[in-house]
Amino acid sequence: MTWTMPDLYLKVTRITANGEPHLNFDLSGTKLGRPQTNMGTTPVGSGYEKVLEDVLYQWEEQCRENALSLGSSFSDTLLRQKGARLFELVLPETLQQHLWQFRHEARDLIIECAEPIPWELMFLQDPHSERGDDFLCLRYHLARWLPESNFNTDKKWMPAQVFKMKPLALIQGDRTDLGKAMEESTHLMEGHQAWKPQLIDSNYKAINRALASATYGAWHFVGHGLLGKNSGREMTMLLESGEELTSDILTLGCRSAGKHRPLVFWNCCYSSRSARAFGLHGWPDAFLKHGFGSFIGTLWAVEDGAARTFSLFFYQALAGGSDLGEAMNQARREVRSQGSNDWLAYVLYGDPRARHMGPGQEHPVSDELLQKMLGDPALRGIHKALLEALGVIGEPVPGQVLARFAEVEEVGLPIFIETWQTHLNLDQQRIYPKNSLRRNIQSWTKRGLLDLEQGHQRIVSALLLENHGKDPIN
Numbered sequence: 424m425t426w427t428m429p430d431l432y433l434k435v436t437r438i439t440a441n442g443e444p445h446l447n448f449d450l451s452g453t454k455l456g457r458p459q460t461n462m463g464t465t466p467v468g469s470g471y472e473k474v475l476e477d478v479l480y481q482w483e484e485q486c487r488e489n490a491l492s493l494g495s496s497f498s499d500t501l502l503r504q505k506g507a508r509l510f511e512l513v514l515p516e517t518l519q520q521h522l523w524q525f526r527h528e529a530r531d532l533i534i535e536c537a538e539p540i541p542w543e544l545m546f547l548q549d550p551h552s553e554r555g556d557d558f559l560c561l562r563y564h565l566a567r568w569l570p571e572s573n574f575n576t577d578k579k580w581m582p583a584q585v586f587k588m589k590p591l592a593l594i595q596g597d598r599t600d601l602g603k604a605m606e607e608s609t610h611l612m613e614g615h616q617a618w619k620p621q622l623i624d625s626n627y628k629a630i631n632r633a634l635a636s637a638t639y640g641a642w643h644f645v646g647h648g649l650l651g652k653n654s655g656r657e658m659t660m661l662l663e664s665g666e667e668l669t670s671d672i673l674t675l676g677c678r679s680a681g682k683h684r685p686l687v688f689w690n691c692c693y694s695s696r697s698a699r700a701f702g703l704h705g706w707p708d709a710f711l712k713h714g715f716g717s718f719i720g721t722l723w724a725v726e727d728g729a730a731r732t733f734s735l736f737f738y739q740a741l742a743g744g745s746d747l748g749e750a751m752n753q754a755r756r757e758v759r760s761q762g763s764n765d766w767l768a769y770v771l772y773g774d775p776r777a778r779h780m781g782p783g784q785e786h787p788v789s790d791e792l793l794q795k796m797l798g799d800p801a802l803r804g805i806h807k808a809l810l811e812a813l814g815v816i817g818e819p820v821p822g823q824v825l826a827r828f829a830e831v832e833e834v835g836l837p838i839f840i841e842t843w844q845t846h847l848n849l850d851q852q853r854i855y856p857k858n859s860l861r862r863n864i865q866s867w868t869k870r871g872l873l874d875l876e877q878g879h880q881r882i883v884s885a886l887l888l889e890n891h892g893k894d895p896i897n
Contacts, residue, residue, distance in 0.1 A: 426581040429776060430454040430529035431563070433462075433518075435536035436570070440464060446538060448518050454529040455521075463515030475539050478509065482544055483723035485764070502764060506546030506558055513540060519550040522563075526556055531748060531775045532563040533582070537570045541722060543767055558767065561755060564748025564775035569711050582774035583684040583716025587640030588741070590619040592633055596646020596668075596691065597661035603731035607645050607690070610735055615742060625663035627672060634676025641686040641779075645734070648691030648721075658693040658705055670709035681714025686747075686779075688737075690730050694720030695770045707772045717747060717773030721765075729758050729765035741779055748775025 431452035438447045444467040451459035468474075485501060510519065522532075526547060534542055543560040556562055568582055593611055598604040612620050618641070623633045625646075633639065647661040660668040687710050694706055707718045719737075721730075733754040740750035751771050758766035 426584060426774075428453055429531040429533050429774070431522075431525060431532045433532065433534045433536075434459075434570075435534065435538055435540070437467070437538065438464065443467075446513075448515055450518065450521060452529070454525055462518035462521065465513060465515055472539055475541065478505075478544075479541055479722060481505075482541070482767070499764070502544075502767070503546050503555065503558075506544050507548050507555060509541070510545040510548060510559070511550070513545070516550050519548075522547060522559070523549050523556070526562050530564055531566075532559075533566050533568055533774065535568045535570050542567065543722070543770060560767070561752060564746075564752065566748065566771045566773050566775045567707075568772060568774075569708065580681075580711065580714050580716075582772075582777065583686075584774050584777050586684055586686050586716050586777055586779050588615075588618040588686070588779045589640050590621050590638065591615065591641045591643065592623050592639040593620050594623050594630060594642070594644045594646075595625055595663060596644060596648075597663055597665075598646050601645075601647065601727040603727040604645050607731045607734050610731075611643060611738065615738060617742075627662075627664075627666055627668070630662075630668070631673060631676040634673060634680040637679045637683055639680065639685060640683060642688070643734075644689045644691060644694075645730075646691050648689070648693045648724075650693045650696055650724075658696045660689070660691055660694070670706050673709065674713075677710060677713040677715070681710070684714060684716030686717045686719075686773075687715055688719040688734070690719075690721070690734050692721060692724040695722050707770075711772060717771065717777060719751070719769065719771055719773075721768045722770060723765075723768050725765040725768050726763060729761070729763040732758050732761060733766070733769060744778070746775060747771060747773055747777045751775070 429452055431450065431454060434449045434451070436447045436449075438445050445464040446467055447464050448462040449459050450462050482502070482505065485505070514522075536542075542565060543558070545559040547556040547559050547562050548554065549556075559565055566582070591611065593608060595604075595608055612622070621639075623629055644660060646663075649659050649661065649667075658669075662668055687706075689706055696705060706720060710718050725733075735754075736757040737750050737754040740753040741747075745753065748771070751769065755766040755769065
């Protein structure tokens with residue numbers, strides 16, 4: 424599926440101005456009504472990252488105090504004040520004004536940034552008055568994404584806009600003293616059987632083997648997460664085997680699994696933190712740079728009850744048809760309503776508009792496909808035999824075969840038509856190049872995408888016989 428720009432897209436980069444480091448803010452998006460626009464810069468001091476890490480530590484302590492003694496109303500007031508101060512200190516005034524202005528018009532906000540900025544904790548306010556609104560992650564469907572420099576590959580992945588939930592891989596880590604963790608696992612295994620959840624053995628080899636199989640559409644971990652005591656402070660996950668799982672251990676498995684653009688939800692403490700403060704060199708980076716479509720994690724040590732509640736309502740919303748952004752916010756509101764401030768700890772890397780493919784959504788609809796094809800003279804004239812075959816061979820044969828040929832897991836009509844037309848243009852006669860098509864037929868068959876015994880042969884045979892006079896099977 425061709426990626427489309429959200430309502431607002433904020434790109435944050437580090438630049439040098441007058442010999443001093445600054446953060447530069449560029450805003451674009453469909454609601455802006457004009458090309459990418461510079462919103463100004465903010466100077467960065469020498470202790471900048473340490474200051475932000477201290478902010479996060481203080482925030483976590485405030486949430487713990489709320490749970491122990493202060494009461495939610497008093498604590499919420501303090502968090503709003505801290506969030507408003509963070510909003511004012513980090514963002515240029517022009518950007519503050521735009522975010523305030525679009526708070527009712529724009530729904531989705533994606534922030535591309537490598538800096539350790541806790542965006543979710545910012546409280547939206549009018550820079551020209553004392554009026555406040557709400558936390559940035561509730562006013563907008565907020566998500567983060569990686570800058571191009573983090574990928575270190577020939578391809579920069581954009582967030583997935585469609586993803587599969589089945590089969591769902593569940594990893595149960597060490598759950599000592601986590602009384603609600605078993606409820607979370609049970610809910611996933613029994614409450615979402617349509618996603619075909621499968622329990623993965625909780626050890627290095629089994630997890631890497633499952634990743635390398637490239638079988639799973641989504642991954643969920645429940646258990647303990649720890650923040651390292653060394654200077655790197657890398658986040659580790661405790662497995663039932665007693666092993667400590669770090670992001671670098673799964674590199675090889677991630678390279679295979681990423682091609683399906685899976686969703687990952689690491690529901691444990693500190694899962695969005697990493698060796699570089701809480702920036703992009705830990706679990707989010709490990710998954711997303713290998714093609715994973717979305718990552719959900721936490722900024723601090725969340726209580727197991729809040730973690731269970733967030734997971735339950737997040738997946739319930741997804742199953743009900745909500746996109747990632749709405750599912751995140753429904754889960755946040757539920758945790759918040761129960762008096763816990765751990766709703767602020769959850770972070771989404773991805774596209775807040777992304778939805779999972781439910782039953783009947785895995786392939787393009789035949790009628791819509793035919794309308795697109797019939798509206799294009801080149802497709803209509805050259806592929807007459809294929810159109811006739813479509814009338815004989817029903818849904819979902821054409822979409823399944825041709826869209827997967829394009830190696831697009833988020834099967835959708837735009838990328839299907841675009842990729843098909845690209846192949847047509849490779850030949851001066853505007854037909855599929857014979858050798859290319861024959862090779863791909865062999866590939867489809869080996870990968871199990873093309874079943875010659877159930878009628879698919881009539882499609883490819885009709886196409887090749889019309890254009891080349893040869894049977895594709897021989």
